[in-house]
Amino acid sequence: MDGYNIKPIFKRKIMSLTNKAAVVTGASKGLGRAIAKRLAQEGCNLALVARSAEALAQLANELITEHGIKAHAFAVDLSCTEATLQCAEQIQATFGAVDILINNAGSGYYKPFMEHTPAEHDAIIDVNIKAAIHLSYALLPSMLERRQGHIINIASDLSTRPLGNMAVYAASKFALRGFSLSLLQEVQKHGIKVSLLNPGIIDTCFNNNTPGNQSAQQALQPDALAETVFQMLTQPQFQLIDELTVHAQPSPNNQD
Ligand code: NAP
Numbered sequence: 001m002d003g004y005n006i007k008p009i010f011k012r013k014i015m016s017l018t019n020k021a022a023v024v025t026g027a028s029k030g031l032g033r034a035i036a037k038r039l040a041q042e043g044c045n046l047a048l049v050a051r052s053a054e055a056l057a058q059l060a061n062e063l064i065t066e067h068g069i070k071a072h073a074f075a076v077d078l079s080c081t082e083a084t085l086q087c088a089e090q091i092q093a094t095f096g097a098v099d100i101l102i103n104n105a106g107s108g109y110y111k112p113f114m115e116h117t118p119a120e121h122d123a124i125i126d127v128n129i130k131a132a133i134h135l136s137y138a139l140l141p142s143m144l145e146r147r148q149g150h151i152i153n154i155a156s157d158l159s160t161r162p163l164g165n166m167a168v169y170a171a172s173k174f175a176l177r178g179f180s181l182s183l184l185q186e187v188q189k190h191g192i193k194v195s196l197l198n199p200g201i202i203d204t205c206f207n208n209n210t211p212g213n214q215s216a217q218q219a220l221q222p223d224a225l226a227e228t229v230f231q232m233l234t235q236p237q238f239q240l241i242d243e244l245t246v247h248a249q250p251s252p253n254n255q256d
Contacts (some may be wrong), residue, residue: 015234018043021095023139025078025131026105028055030204030211031154034222035102036063036071038230045070047091047098050105051077070095078105079126081134088138097142100233103132103176104154108169110207121168128172133179140187147191150233153180157198157245177243184242193240195232199225200247220248 056073143149
């Protein structure tokens with residue numbers, strides 16, 4: 001571009017993900033699936049977690065064939081604490097130590113608070129915050145022992161601002177933000193990184209959306225956001241993205 005002659009001040013020596021073991025929750029579709037695919041491209045071995053056994057098994061086979069990595073499907077309902085902790089045990093038995101935990105699984109409904117059912121309150125809180133806490137608790141010891149590891153919590157821009165019709169969801173994401181930034185203070189000195197990603201609207205099945213319905217003007221694309229997760233994971237060892245908010249950027253041609 002004319003007038004811009006920007007030279008990199010140093011060459012970034014990125015962290016390699018090859019042969020690392022990563023857990024990606026909510027890997028059956030949407031952002032989690034895109035993250036799993038991006039990490040597989042880097043030679044990262046994967047524990048794929050969600051409820052949809054068939055979607056996970058298909059993805060695992062696809063990634064094994066395309067990238068020659070190890071990928072295992074763990075079909076589990078993360079709203080159940082016992083099942084979540086058992087899943088963490090199975091993952092560690094399968095992979096040995098886990099290097100990366102991406103707490104991505106989540107659910108939410110855009111509707112008035114009084115139209116939510118108590119079962120929906122539980123589903124949102126149990127998956128969006130409690131499962132992230134339980135998995136971190138179960139997988140951190142082996143990270144602490146090796147003095148390395150990275151937990152990335154996928155929150156939302158609603159982790160820092162209110163939105164009517166999403167009260168319980170916003171509460172869960174505010175909690176996830178508090179957990180993520182506070183846990184970081186405890187474990188950072190032991191060589192562990194904890195990061196929080198706050199996306200705006202993403203073009204996925206979330207809240208009963210049909211992918212493709214959200215115009216590129218309004219929504220982030222899962223593949224592009226997965227690239228952002230890759231960037232967060234591959235920062236130099238001496239550098240940490242502790243919190244990052246990402247929104248769709250409207251095209252200048254369509255602005256009022
Ligand atoms: P999505 O397409 O609906 O995917 C959600 C994932 O979470 C699925 O893989 C789903 O798998 C899994 N999941 C939900 N409940 C589960 C449970 N009880 N047990 C295990 N897995 C469960 O939504 P997404 O947009 O990719 O969402 C990914 C993350 O981004 C979520 O944390 C969400 O809150 C956050 N986020 C989304 C948006 C957005 O506009 N889409 C914006 C900001 C933040 P199964 O159904 O197979 O269990």
